[in-house]
Amino acid sequence: MSRILVIGGGVAGLTTAIALRHAGLHASVYEAHPDTADGRGAFLTIMANGRDALRAVDAEHVVLEQSFASRQVRMRNNRDHGLGVLTIPTPDPDRGPRTMRRADLYRALADEALRRGVEIEHGKRLAGVRHHGGVTAFFTDDSRVGGDLLIGADGVRSTTRSLIDPNAPQPxxxxxxxxxxxxxxxxxxxxxxxxxxxxxxxxxxxxxxxxxxxxxxxxxxxxxxxxxxxxxxxxxxxxxxxxxxxxxxxxxxxxxxxxxxxxxxxxxxQLPTVPTWSRAGMTLVGDALHVASPSTTQGASMAIEDGVTLAMCLRDIPDTTAALHAYERLRRERVERVVRTGFRRLGPRLPGPLRRLLRDRAVTRRVHHPEADWLHLHHIDWGTDVSA
Missing domain, CATH: 3.30.9.30 (D-Amino Acid Oxidase; Chain A, domain 2)
Known part of the structure; x- marks a missing residue:
C-alpha cells in the first residue's frame, strides 16, 4: 500500500498516522484547520488503556512529557461532604491516567508524526471522494490528492462518515x-x-x-x-x-x-453506533466513528486504540477489504460498549450503581468497580498477528 490519506489532524488522525508509520506504511494527514494546536484552554485525560495503545507504537512519551498523574476522583456533594474516592483501575501505579492540555497533546502528536516522516497539510477540508481502485480526495480549496485508502478522522461532524454512508446516523x-x-x-x-x-x-x-x-x-x-x-x-x-x-x-x-x-x-x-464502518477504500476512526459522552473520559483513548488497531490490521492483512473487516471485528463491540456506559452517566446525579452504594453517606470511602477493568486494563500487543 503506497499511500494512505488521513482526513483530520486531531488525536485520532495523528495517532493513526504515527501507528501506520510504525507499521511501515506511508501516511499523509489533511487537516481542515490552519493550526494543529486547536482547542486552547481545554484539557483532557489519557486513561491507562490509551497510554497502553501509545506504548504499543513507541509513542507514550508524547503524553508523559507534558502531563501529570490523575489517579483518582474524590466525589463530594453540594454541601462539600465526601461521598467517596473512585479509584481508576491501572495495570500498575505508574501507568494510570494522565491529564494535559488538549493543545499540548495535538502539538506533541504532530511533532512525533513529522519526526516519523508523516506529511501534514493544513487548510484541507474534505469535499468529496472518488473511488477507482484507489481513492481520490477532493478538498474545498479545489485541490485533490490520490491514494490507496482514505481514513476519516474528521470528528463528530465527519464528512467521511456521510461519504461512506449517506444515511449514516448523526450524533x-x-x-x-x-x-x-x-x-x-x-x-x-x-x-x-x-x-x-x-x-x-x-x-x-x-x-x-x-x-x-x-x-x-x-x-x-x-x-x-x-x-x-x-x-x-x-x-x-x-x-x-x-x-x-x-x-x-x-x-x-x-x-x-x-x-x-x-x-x-x-x-x-453521543453516537452509539455506525452501521457501515468502511466502503470503497474508506474507513473511520475516533469521533467520526463513535462519540462517547465526556463522562466516560475515554474519547481520546478510544481514538488512540482505533488508530493502533487499524494500523495492525493493514500491516498484517494484504487485502485492504479484508483488513478493514478485521478492524471492525476487533473494535466494534468494545467501542459501542464504551458509548453505552456514557448513557448511564448523564445529568447532575451520581451514576445509579454509585448512588446506591454511597446513598446517605457523608464520609469518604474508597470505591473500586471491578467491572470497569475491561475498559481501563485493555491491552494491545503490537507483536500479535491479527491475520491469524
Whole structure:
C-alpha cells in the first residue's frame, strides 16, 4: 500500500498516522484547520488503556512529557461532604491516567508524526471522494490528492462518515454543554493527583490542580443544544453562578476567578453506533466513528486504540477489504460498549450503581468497580498477528 490519506489532524488522525508509520506504511494527514494546536484552554485525560495503545507504537512519551498523574476522583456533594474516592483501575501505579492540555497533546502528536516522516497539510477540508481502485480526495480549496485508502478522522461532524454512508446516523445531543477553564493559585496544594467531582443540586462540576498550581475546571450545564452558542465569558460565568448558587463547592471559586480568554463552552454529543464502518477504500476512526459522552473520559483513548488497531490490521492483512473487516471485528463491540456506559452517566446525579452504594453517606470511602477493568486494563500487543 503506497499511500494512505488521513482526513483530520486531531488525536485520532495523528495517532493513526504515527501507528501506520510504525507499521511501515506511508501516511499523509489533511487537516481542515490552519493550526494543529486547536482547542486552547481545554484539557483532557489519557486513561491507562490509551497510554497502553501509545506504548504499543513507541509513542507514550508524547503524553508523559507534558502531563501529570490523575489517579483518582474524590466525589463530594453540594454541601462539600465526601461521598467517596473512585479509584481508576491501572495495570500498575505508574501507568494510570494522565491529564494535559488538549493543545499540548495535538502539538506533541504532530511533532512525533513529522519526526516519523508523516506529511501534514493544513487548510484541507474534505469535499468529496472518488473511488477507482484507489481513492481520490477532493478538498474545498479545489485541490485533490490520490491514494490507496482514505481514513476519516474528521470528528463528530465527519464528512467521511456521510461519504461512506449517506444515511449514516448523526450524533445526538446529550442534553448538556460542558464549560471549561483554568486559573492559577485558586485551590490548596494538596491532592494534586486527584480530580474533585461535585454533585450539586442542579448540575455537576469539578476540578484538578496541576503540579505548578493551575486549577483546571469543568462544569456540565443542562441546557438546549444552542443555548450557550455565542455566550460571552461573562454570561457563562453568570450562568454557572446561578446553577451552583447555594451550593458549597470549591470549584466555584476557580470559576469566578478565571479570565475571559480561558473559558470555553462546547455542546456534548453521543453516537452509539455506525452501521457501515468502511466502503470503497474508506474507513473511520475516533469521533467520526463513535462519540462517547465526556463522562466516560475515554474519547481520546478510544481514538488512540482505533488508530493502533487499524494500523495492525493493514500491516498484517494484504487485502485492504479484508483488513478493514478485521478492524471492525476487533473494535466494534468494545467501542459501542464504551458509548453505552456514557448513557448511564448523564445529568447532575451520581451514576445509579454509585448512588446506591454511597446513598446517605457523608464520609469518604474508597470505591473500586471491578467491572470497569475491561475498559481501563485493555491491552494491545503490537507483536500479535491479527491475520491469524
Amino acid at each position: 445526538t445531543y446529550t442534553g448538556w454543554n460542558i464549560v471549561m477553564g483554568g486559573v492559577r493559585d485558586e485551590q490548596p496544594a494538596e491532592d494534586r493527583d486527584s480530580y474533585f467531582m461535585y454533585f450539586g443540586r442542579r448540575a455537576t462540576c469539578g476540578h484538578i490542580t496541576t503540579p505548578d498550581g493551575e486549577t483546571w475546571w469543568f462544569a456540565n450545564v443542562p441546557c438546549g443544544e444552542r443555548d450557550l452558542a455565542g455566550a460571552t465569558p461573562a454570561q457563562l460565568r453568570q450562568r454557572l453562578g446561578e446553577l451552583f448558587a447555594g451550593d458549597r463547592i470549591d470549584t466555584v471559586r476557580a470559576i469566578r476567578a478565571t479570565a475571559d480568554d480561558r473559558i470555553t463552552a462546547t455542546a456534548c454529543y
